[in-house]
Amino acid sequence: MNSTRSIISMAMRSRLFPNPSSFRSPPPQLLPSIQSSPLLTSRAQPSPPLCLARSPFRSSSSCPAGAVLGAHDPLPMSSRSASGEIHVILGPMFAGKTTALIRRMQDEVDCGRSVAMVKSDRDTRYGLDSVVTHDGVKMPCFALSELSSFQDKLGTEAYDKLNVIGIDEAQFFEDLYDFCCNAADHDGKIVVVAGLDGDYLRRSFGSVLDVVPLADSVTKLTARCEICGRRAFFTLRKANETQTELIGGADVYMPVCRQHYIDGQVVLEATRTILRPEFNPGSK
Ligand SMILES: Nc1ncnc2c1ncn2[C@@H]1O[C@H](COP(=O)(O)OP(=O)(O)O)[C@@H](O)[C@H]1O
Numbered sequence: 044m045n046s047t048r049s050i051i052s053m054a055m056r057s058r059l060f061p062n063p064s065s066f067r068s069p070p071p072q073l074l075p076s077i078q079s080s081p082l083l084t085s086r087a088q089p090s091p092p093l094c095l096a097r098s099p100f101r102s103s104s105s106c107p108a109g110a111v112l113g114a115h116d117p118l119p120m121s122s123r124s125a126s127g128e129i130h131v132i133l134g135p136m137f138a139g140k141t142t143a144l145i146r147r148m149q150d151e152v153d154c155g156r157s158v159a160m161v162k163s164d165r166d167t168r169y170g171l172d173s174v175v176t177h178d179g180v181k182m183p184c185f186a187l188s189e190l191s192s193f194q195d196k197l198g199t200e201a202y203d204k205l206n207v208i209g210i211d212e213a214q215f216f217e218d219l220y221d222f223c224c225n226a227a228d229h230d231g232k233i234v235v236v237a238g239l240d241g242d243y244l245r246r247s248f249g250s251v252l253d254v255v256p257l258a259d260s261v262t263k264l265t266a267r268c269e270i271c272g273r274r275a276f277f278t279l280r281k282a283n284e285t286q287t288e289l290i291g292g293a294d295v296y297m298p299v300c301r302q303h304y305i306d307g308q309v310v311l312e313a314t315r316t317i318l319r320p321e322f323n324p325g326s327k
């Protein structure tokens with residue numbers, strides 16, 4: 044697979060980058076819908092000291108230490124959301140979705156709310172006990188195969204006290220819609236969802252777009268095109284694999300603008316054709 048990637052990289056660079064240069068996104072800026080969220084201002088109150096909640100699960104092997112963060116005591120009911128909220132953060136890889144999610148959760152902790160982060164256990168890139176950004180910022184989390192197991196994992200008492208639930212890698216949760224609906228509409232939770240809106244072929248990925256009609260706010264973040272530095276809306280897969288799910292980082296994917304997505308797909312298709320065994324009789 045490494046040789047495939049280097050062939051693809053070479054092909055793309057020779058065709059697409061007469062003057063190759065690499066671009067990295069600056070630290071992502073939160074868009075106004077999140078920065079100026081009434082959630083953070085209208086219900087803000089003097090922050091109790093930041094602390095790890097005394098979760099009954101802190102010593103349990105199934106719950107990472109500190110996966111529930113926030114106030115020791117839940118906020119009084121009057122200061123909690125009566126009907127819950129759903130906020131969705133979308134975009135390609137490297138757009139800063141996880142960064143924005145962690146910041147949002149930290150803001151909620153600073154406002155005295157009790158928060159918990161969840162990610163899919165399919166994403167094993169950095170272990171299962173933390174959500175980690177591409178530049179290494181971490182927050183403890185629960186890694187689950189399905190969101191329906193969250194309440195059991197946490198326990199009813201802890202779930203009832205929880206104000207905010209963050210969900211990273213939301214594209215991997217098939218029960219995202221039902222979970223968000225129940226958590227916000229029925230249980231009064233604030234749910235912040237971060238995930239890919241599209242896969243490497245720009246098809247809708249998992250159920251992320253299905254929760255848009257449920258959402259109070261939707262923020263689409265952009266990355267920086269690795270080829271030209273313009274805004275990147277899409278994720279290009281550099282590897283030869285064609286299945287929808289392929290866990291990976293910068294070794295397998297790059298953020299690209301529209302032009303370089305189109306050019307890149309042409310090169311990748313040509314490269315995949317060249318790599319087929321019938322073109323390489325001696326390669327077996
Ligand atoms: N092409 C890239 N390759 C590796 N890291 C990148 C690239 N572009 C941006 N980054 C880094 O990734 C960070 C965003 O990471 P993260 O929040 O995990 O994004 P996302 O969750 O949207 O994939 C940026 O602040 C930047 O430091």
Ligand SMILES: Cc1cn([C@H]2C[C@H](O)[C@@H](COP(=O)(O)O)O2)c(=O)[nH]c1=O
Nearest residue numbers: 135136137242243278287288289290291
């Ligand atoms: C485009 C695309 C991505 N994936 C995988 C690759 C990563 O493991 C995650 C996305 O992580 P990030 O936090 O948004 O950087 O999804 C995939 O399986 N299939 C795809 O098409």
